[in-house]
């Protein structure tokens with residue numbers, strides 16, 4: 001993704017980005033967020049970390065003190081309230097939801113997932129054309145419906161310009177007549193601006209094209225690089241500042257089809273068919289006059305180059321474990337120049353003047369490149385090999401490749417004819433997949449670029465600001481619970497404990513939405529420069545992209561503002577831990593039932609959103625999070641002894657989950673859960689549950705025992721806690737989707753996201769009076 005590309009690993013709960021650029025599946029929303037935040041100004045972070053630790057420790061102490069003082073009063077109160085029932089509207093609703101979800105015929109000690117979700121699974125069938133249904137997807141659908149409704153309203157001066165922009169963009173995206181009327185004209189204009197796509201015209205000459213100038217211009221217009229990727233983001237070794245990263249590019253198509261290394265393989269033939277269909281369409285539309293036979297030759301040469309490019313890149317599998325010592329290679333500008341010069345390019349195609357190239361890119365944002373600029377190169381060997389490859393490649397092939405990649409980059413904003421060609425290619429590669437409706441597609445496209453404007457409308461209508469206050473308190477309680485568990489642990493030594501406590505205390509929280517989006521002036525300022533009309537779909541997105549890219553480039557010279565680095569838009573149902581900034585984020589979209597509900601039992605809130613908060617906190621200490629310190633720097637803060645114990649515990653989790661099986665996938669490779677791929681999430685799930693229950697116990701100690709829920713009087717509030725923990729995971733999935741998740745996902749299937757942590761929880765076993773081998 002755009003932010004720092006591969007140098008930046010975002011540990012979070014986002015669906016995995018698949019190895020493709022063009023399949024029309026749901027993509028992460030984070031691409032442009034940093035850029036937008038930058039537009040509203042910058043406040044230098046003043047994290048007084050030591051002070052925070054001190055305050056947190058004092059809070060822990062005071063909770064402990066309080067526990068002692070209130071114990072006697074509570075014994076009396078407890079006897080009076082123990083069996084009373086909460087009859088508020090919120091309690092009745094929450095009880096009804098839990099009852100609907102449960103299957104009380106199941107034995108909670110035997111199969112808690114069935115016990116908590118059996119009813120839900122029966123009632124919630126997978127909608128036609130979908131791969132599954134879950135609590136997350138239901139909330140997603142609800143938010144999408146809200147957004148579509150406000151998109152259908154007329155523009156009004158009562159709304160900010162940014163919000164009216166979103167309606168324009170959505171309307172234009174849906175206006176298929178206007179899109180069809182323009183046809184491929186917008187694409188041709190782009191291709192012409194780079195000297196025309198050689199294979200589509202009969203009179204192309206080399207002097208029309210300089211790949212360096214074209215690449216710089218494409219980078220600062222579209223935000224992408226096709227031969228290498230230049231980006232700027234927080235410097236992982238000094239997270240207060242940003243730095244330029246140079247990385248290998250995204251290939252634009254799945255790498256596996258190119259690695260087959262053979263022009264006659266089935267997938268490469270599919271790719272050939274796709275390119276040739278598009279090239280013939282462009283040629284005919286512009287009357288370019290290129291002969292079919294020449295186009296075939298050009299495509300073959302270009303695919304060969306694409307294959308060569310794929311083969312000099314480091315495989316994604318080798319980049320998935322974030323090995324900083326391998327990918328963090330700081331160069332000065334001079335050193336980088338010497339490095340690529342040492343590849344000994346013999347003709348001009350392989351030569352790159354880095355100062356000139358970076359200056360070309362950053363000039364659009366009025367950022368000048370310093371002679372002593374620091375540049376982090378993630379794959380230095382790749383750059384050298386690229387220079388050698390370019391040196392041996394004709395200008396025509398490079399020009400064909402860059403133009404083709406421009407086509408791929410823009411193809412989904414074009415007319416039906418080209419979109420059908422792209423979808424057909426995807427289907428040939430991946431097999432049939434559900435294509436989203438135009439409405440859903442347009443909504444997502446607009447959300448990706450205008451997410452804070454949409455978020456402003458969403459929170460204005462659907463979010464109670466008090467939730468922010470309540471969440472702040474819960475996060476504090478979860479951090480305290482985490483810290484007390486660290487203090488209680490018998491496998492960490494004192495030195496490591498202090499470092500862990502400091503890291504937890506320094507963890508920055510982002511709740512709901514940034515306040516600036518509720519202020520019309522700052523919201524308009526954030527999107528100032530985007531021009532939209534209701535019938536110019538292609539141009540609207542070009543305008544938004546250019547604006548975002550420019551903003552993002554300006555970030556290079558900003559100090560990191562830890563108070564305003566939102567990595568998600570508000571109307572998103574998810575939660576995140578971001579290791580580089582040691583931050584946790586809970587967008588407004590997830591702060592609603594079944595995760596959180598104002599006026600519900602604290603047992604329900606702590607069991608659901610409380611465990612999510614704990615989950616994100618624990619990510620700071622999982623198999624990846626343990627590598628970074630309180631400021632997100634990759635520094636080992638563990639003593640050797642404690643680290644050895646940590647590895648043992650990690651292995652225990654891997655073994656436990658690897659033993660789980662999915663009966664419905666018995667005949668497949670996905671029969672067993674992949675305990676290794678999912679270890680980080682499993683550590684977070686286990687930690688999250690434990691911390692949330694400790695926090696809930698502290699809550700009860702401070703506030704007294706809670707009432708029971710109507711209709712569920714036979715369950716204690718503690719049992720309601722565990723039920724609420726489980727019900728947020730209820731889901732139904734098609735076998736194909738489940739198999740995909742087991743083979744490639746980082747999350748364990750939901751059944752074991754419930755059963756795994758509960759079977760490790762003494763608290764659960766005690767409160768459900770289960771034998772120790774449960775559930």
Ligand SMILES: [Zn+2]
Nearest residue numbers: 012013681684
């Ligand atoms: Zn997670």
